[in-house]
Amino acid sequence: MAEGICYVCTRPYTAPTRDAAVDKIVNHIMTRHLAQVKSDTLETKNKFEKCPVCGAPIGKPLLKCPTCGADLVEQFARKVTRGYITG
Numbered sequence: 404m405a406e407g408i409c410y411v412c413t414r415p416y417t418a419p420t421r422d423a424a425v426d427k428i429v430n431h432i433m434t435r436h437l438a439q440v441k442s443d444t445l446e447t448k449n450k451f452e453k454c455p456v457c458g459a460p461i462g463k464p465l466l467k468c469p470t471c472g473a474d475l476v477e478q479f480a481r482k483v484t485r486g487y488i489t490g
Contacts, residue, residue, distance in 0.1 A: 407488035411436040425484050432480045441466065444479040451475060455482070 405424040406417050409431055416431070418424035432440055443449055445464045454461055455478045459470035466476055 405488055405490040407484065409436070410483050410487050411439050421488055421490065424488050424490075425481060428484045428487070429477060429480045432484070433477060437476070440480050441476050443483075444476045449479060451478070454478075 404417060404419060405421045406415065407424045407428050408415050409428055411432060412435070414431065416424055416427050418427050444466065447464055450464045451461045453459065454468040454471060454473055454475070456473035457468060457471040459468060461468065461475075467473065468475060
């Protein structure tokens with residue numbers, strides 16, 4: 404059993420696997436805290452060097468990958484959420 408929290412509001416979640424917990428929390432973040440996570444994604448310190456989906460170089464804060472069109476807001480939420488999961 405995996406447990407985790409939303410990094411924005413600290414709401415707890417449980418799921419059978421780590422990946423399921425990440426999916427649950429990211430869904431919550433994208434529906435309830437979209438403005439906050441967009442703002443966090445656009446901070447210079449949070450930029451992606453490479454797209455987590457296609458691997459294309461990015462190197463600057465963006466909301467979508469210019470190569471494959473992947474939603475970097477969701478990818479950022481996934482990246483951060485993994486640090487808030489145990490089990």
